[in-house]
Amino acid sequence: xxxxxxxxxxxxxxxxxxxxxxxxxxxxxxxxxxxxxxxxxxxxxxxxxxxxxxxxxxxxxxxxxxxxxxxxxxxxxxxxxxxxxxxxxxxxxxxxxxxxxxxxxxxxxxxxxxxxxxxxxxxxxxxxxxxxxxxxxxxxxxxxxxxxxxxxxxxxxxxxxxxxxxxxxxxxxxxxxxxxxxxxxxxxxxxxxxxxxxxxxxxxxxxxxxxxxxxxxxxxxxxxxxxxxxxxxxxxxxxxxxxxxxxxxxxxxxxxxxxxxxxxxxxxxxxxxxxxxxxxxxxxxxxxxxxxxxxxxxxxxxxxxxxxxxxxxxxxxxxxxxxxxxxxxxxxxxxxxxxxxxxxxxxxxxxx
Amino acid sequence: xxxxxxxxxxxxxxxxxxxxxxxxxxxxxxxxxxxxxxxxxxxxxxxxxxxxxxxxxxxxxxxxxxxxxxxxxxxxxxxxxxxxxxxxxxxxxxxxxxxxxxxxxxxxxxxxxxxxxxxxxxxxxxxxxxxxxxxxxxxxxxxxxxxxxxxxxxxxxxxxxxxxxxxxxxxxxxxxxxxxxxxxxxxxxxxxxxxxxxxxxxxxxxxxxxxxxxxxxxxxxxxxxxxxxxxxxxxxxxxxxxxxxxxxxxxxxxxxxxxxxxxxxxxxxxxxxxxxxxxxxxxxxxxxxxxxxxxxxxxxxxxxxxxxxxxxxxxxxxxxxxxxxxxxxxxxxxxxxxxxxxxxxxxxxxxx
DNA sequence: CTGAAGCGGTGAAACCTTTCAAGAATCCGG
DNA sequence: CCGGATTCTTGAAAGGTTTCACCGCTTCAG
Numbered sequence: 001x002x003x004x005x006x007x008x009x010x011x012x013x014x015x016x017x018x019x020x021x022x023x024x025x026x027x028x029x030x031x032x033x034x035x036x037x038x039x040x041x042x043x044x045x046x047x048x049x050x051x052x053x054x055x056x057x058x059x060x061x062x063x064x065x066x067x068x069x070x071x072x073x074x075x076x077x078x079x080x081x082x083x084x085x086x087x088x089x090x091x092x093x094x095x096x097x098x099x100x101x102x103x104x105x106x107x108x109x110x111x112x113x114x115x116x117x118x119x120x121x122x123x124x125x126x127x128x129x130x131x132x133x134x135x136x137x138x139x140x141x142x143x144x145x146x147x148x149x150x151x152x153x154x155x156x157x158x159x160x161x162x163x164x165x166x167x168x169x170x171x172x173x174x175x176x177x178x179x180x181x182x183x184x185x186x187x188x189x190x191x192x193x194x195x196x197x198x199x200x201x202x203x204x205x206x207x208x209x210x211x212x213x214x215x216x217x218x219x220x221x222x223x224x225x226x227x228x229x230x231x232x233x234x235x236x237x238x239x240x241x242x243x244x245x246x247x248x249x250x251x252x253x254x255x256x257x258x259x260x261x262x263x264x265x266x267x268x269x270x271x272x273x274x275x276x277x278x279x280x281x282x283x284x285x286x287x288x289x290x291x292x293x294x295x296x297x298x299x300x301x302x303x304x305x306x307x308x309x310x311x312x313x314x315x316x317x318x319x320x321x322x323x324x325x326x327x328x329x330x331x332x333x334x335x336x337x338x339x340x341x342x343x344x345x346x347x348x349x350x351x352x
Numbered sequence: 353x354x355x356x357x358x359x360x361x362x363x364x365x366x367x368x369x370x371x372x373x374x375x376x377x378x379x380x381x382x383x384x385x386x387x388x389x390x391x392x393x394x395x396x397x398x399x400x401x402x403x404x405x406x407x408x409x410x411x412x413x414x415x416x417x418x419x420x421x422x423x424x425x426x427x428x429x430x431x432x433x434x435x436x437x438x439x440x441x442x443x444x445x446x447x448x449x450x451x452x453x454x455x456x457x458x459x460x461x462x463x464x465x466x467x468x469x470x471x472x473x474x475x476x477x478x479x480x481x482x483x484x485x486x487x488x489x490x491x492x493x494x495x496x497x498x499x500x501x502x503x504x505x506x507x508x509x510x511x512x513x514x515x516x517x518x519x520x521x522x523x524x525x526x527x528x529x530x531x532x533x534x535x536x537x538x539x540x541x542x543x544x545x546x547x548x549x550x551x552x553x554x555x556x557x558x559x560x561x562x563x564x565x566x567x568x569x570x571x572x573x574x575x576x577x578x579x580x581x582x583x584x585x586x587x588x589x590x591x592x593x594x595x596x597x598x599x600x601x602x603x604x605x606x607x608x609x610x611x612x613x614x615x616x617x618x619x620x621x622x623x624x625x626x627x628x629x630x631x632x633x634x635x636x637x638x639x640x641x642x643x644x645x646x647x648x649x650x651x652x653x654x655x656x657x658x659x660x661x662x663x664x665x666x667x668x669x670x671x672x673x674x675x676x677x678x679x680x681x682x683x684x685x686x687x688x689x690x691x692x693x694x695x696x697x698x699x700x701x702x703x704x
Numbered sequence: 705c706t707g708a709a710g711c712g713g714t715g716a717a718a719c720c721t722t723t724c725a726a727g728a729a730t731c732c733g734g
Numbered sequence: 735c736c737g738g739a740t741t742c743t744t745g746a747a748a749g750g751t752t753t754c755a756c757c758g759c760t761t762c763a764g
Contacts, residue, residue, distance in 0.1 A: 017505060017506055018505075019719090019720060019721085020720065020721065020722095021720080021721095029743075029744090030743065030744050030745070031720090031721080031722095031744090031745090032722085032723080032724090032743070032744060032745070032746095033742085033743060033744075034721095035721065035722055035723085036722095036742095036743085038721095038722095039722075043741090043742075043743095044742070044743085045741080045742060045743090048742075048743080060501060060504070060505060062477065062480045062481055062505060063481045063720095063721080064422070064481070064483065064719090064720055064721065065418075065481040065482045065483055065721095066417075066418040066419075066421040066422040066427070066483055066719085066720080066721090067418075067422050067719070067720030067721040067722085067749095068481075068720080068721055068722075069418040069721090070416070070418040070419050070422055070719090070720080070721075070722095070748095070749055070750065070751085071720075071721045071722045071723080071748070071749055072721075072722060072723090072749090073722095073749080075418070076478070076482075077461075077482070085443055085446060085447055085450070086440070086443055086444060086447060088438070088440070091437055091438055091443055092438060094437060094462075095437055095438060095464065098437070098463070098464060102474075105478075107461060107463065107475070107478050107479075107482070108461070108462065108463070109429075109459060109460070109461045109462075110446075110460065110461075110462040111450070111459065111460070112447065112450060122454075123459070125414065126428070126457075126459050127459075128414045129414055129415045129416070129417040129420075130417045130428075130429070130459070131416065131417055131418055149412060152412070153369060153370075153412060153414060154369055239649075239650035265647075265650070268647065268650045268651075269650065271652060272650060272651075272652060275652045295617075295620065295647050298591035298617070298620045298621065298624060299620075299624075299651070299652070300623060300624060300627050300651070300652045300653070301652070369750095371749090371750055371751085372750065372751065372752095373750075381713075381714090382713070382714050382715065383714090383715085383750090383751080383752095384713075384714060384715070384716095384752085384753085384754090385712085385713060385714075386751095387751065387752055387753085388712095388713085388752095390751095390752095391752075395711095395712080395713095396712070396713080397711085397712060397713085400712075400713080415750090415751080416749090416750050416751065417751095418749090418750080418751090419719090419749070419750035419751040419752085420750080420751050420752075421719095421751090422718095422719050422720065422721090422749095422750080422751070422752095423718070423719050423750080423751045423752040423753075424719085424751075424752055424753085425719075425752095
């Protein structure tokens with residue numbers, strides 16, 4: 001992993017950027033006209049426009065965004081603060097945001113708070129200084145006092161992957177209760193009566209909601225929670241956490257015939273542990289994941305999972321933000337997407 | 353996947369942002385002094401500083417980045433244009449970039465060109481307008497004429513994941529020839545004499561380089577390429593491509609005992625195909641992937657792969673860029689990282 | 705006692721663009 | 735050929751920050 005420096009060279013850089021004035025001088029018009037060519041081409045005569053455009057091209061002129069923004073009072077940037085940029089969920093959301101912004105010629109400043117409040121605040125401040133039109137935030141804590149302050153200073157805010165606590169705040173999220181319900185109902189319909197649930201801490205909103213959904217489904221099927229659900233909480237929602245959870249579930253006296261996992265990485269660990277113990281999937285144990293990450297379908301045993309419309313979430317959030325930043329009389333909206341069950345080979349009926 | 357709007361509310365937003373002048377008035381000092389408090393606190397007397405800081409806090413003042421940048425001529429932003437923001441490789445690189453930039457209080461504007469030249473150029477222009485200190489670009493084509501123009505206008509450029517064609521250009525990349533060599537050498541040391549290679553088009557630089565490395569290793573071991581290497585080119589470097597490549601390799605008269613894959617997704621397809629045919633890994637067929645993506649180690653048969661120092665690549669690129677943008681007498685550097693072989697269970701000696 | 709340097713702060717210029725009232729040029733019908 | 739409408743273009747102001755020459759005072763070395 002050692003880096004090697006191969007070759008070197010010296011640099012000398014250009015001194016000063018061309019300004020609109022340089023263009024005006026070259027084209028023999030005033031700066032106002034150049035500005036009009038740039039922003040309201042319809043106002044300027046064909047002939048003049050061509051002259052100016054030629055000057056722009058020959059100088060390689062590029063607008064100075066700062067001056068533009070300072071004067072016009074409006075910027076072309078939007079900020080997003082996500083919890084973890086390495087998480088494919090947020091990456092896909094970001095892609096949706098970016099695509100939507102591109103349609104309005106805006107660009108995205110993407111930052112990752114790593115679930116830390118201090119980083120979230122630091123980025124929030126930097127983005128405000130940049131004069132972003134607004135920010136999409138996947139909040140790192142339940143404390144939302146910063147939100148009012150930020151909005152009071154004129155920066156629009158849309159909550160990402162977190163339902164809004166108030167009708168005064170825009171948000172885009174997914175119905176995690178429904179997701180848990182879908183997973184459990186699917187297994188119940190296959191005939192399972194006793195289900196294991198490898199979950200994360202209920203302090204995490206997503207985990208708490210998914211748990212709620214699972215329990216709801218069991219009750220709706222007329223089962224007693226105490227008889228039909230074996231829950232285990234793991235500290236890390238990754239493959240190792242999954243193996244650990246599996247181990248605990250297998251030690252329970254009355255064994256489960258199916259396992260729901262809080263996310264696909266956890267499910268991966270469960271699958272790995274089952275394979276090591278030569279417990280076949282889905283014949284001896286059904287497994288359902290959550291997130292439907294890209295590799296879920298290409299595992300040696302393709303994984304049944306709950307899909308969230310990640311790209312659409314991003315698009316919706318961007319749309320809301322552009323709308324909120326754009327109009328003075330904006331109607332705040334709370335968008336709630338529905339998750340979807342993707343059935344693959346890892347789930348089947350329980351053994352006879 | 354249908355979205356539902358749950359509740360609504362109306363908005364009313366603040367009229368005007370606080371300026372440095374408001375702070376000065378409240379604190380009873382001049383704007384120059386406030387500016388000094390902000391930028392050179394050492395220059396201003398303790399007492400005055402405290403007064404000003406109190407005023408800033410009580411007004412909730414946030415610097416206007418545009419005005420600052422316009423006057424100071426320097427910004428706090430850096431742009432990055434990557435080929436695919438959904439690719440974990442680039443995500444991890446981005447994280448490295450971001451972390452490094454944070455140390456210097458800079459922020460990252462991240463854009464994805466999706467391998468399209470038009471998008472690359474569009475983003476390049478927008479970033480220039482924003483007045484970024486510089487851009488990290490993973491180029492979408494071999495045409496680098498834009499680079500000189502961009503630099504002539506004063507924007508620093510560092511190539512990402514592409515070795516620089518000239519000593520006048522900074523770049524950070526990984527030695528893909530070495531990576532191919534590592535994979536092949538590993539298999540040769542295990543005793544394999546006849547190896548399959550599922551590769552992408554050699555038009556892709558990474559694929560061409562890795563192929564070069566594989567062939568080099570075989571020659572170094574005294575083997576004839578014609579006898580020891582069976583190559584197959586697949587159109588898509590994903591799981592389906594892998595299955596397709598595997599199928600072709602298995603049809604060859606003199607069978608291979610090991611397979612090298614152009615990336616881990618391809619390897620996933622190969623593994624899946626082998627499993628379906630009940631060919632055991634690694635006993636009957638050894639498999640080596642490339643990239644060491646996160647799930648490589650948690651597959652049902654953990655995958656031997658070639659790791660690239662993604663995070664470090666990002667950090668290095670950011671460092672180079674900050675350096676190039678910062679100093680007038682910058683020495684251009686071409687950093688080449690070395691890949692690393694990660695041995696897991698999918699590779700073993702050939703069957704007797 | 706003098707001149708220079710240090711201190712803490714001031715106020716105006718400069719950065720580059722957009723905006724807009726007003727002026728110039730052109731064109732039309734009468 | 736004129737008055738007036740229409741179409742283009744101009745010039746200057748405005749926007750918020752940083753920078754820098756400068757000011758009046760104190761301190762200190764010579």
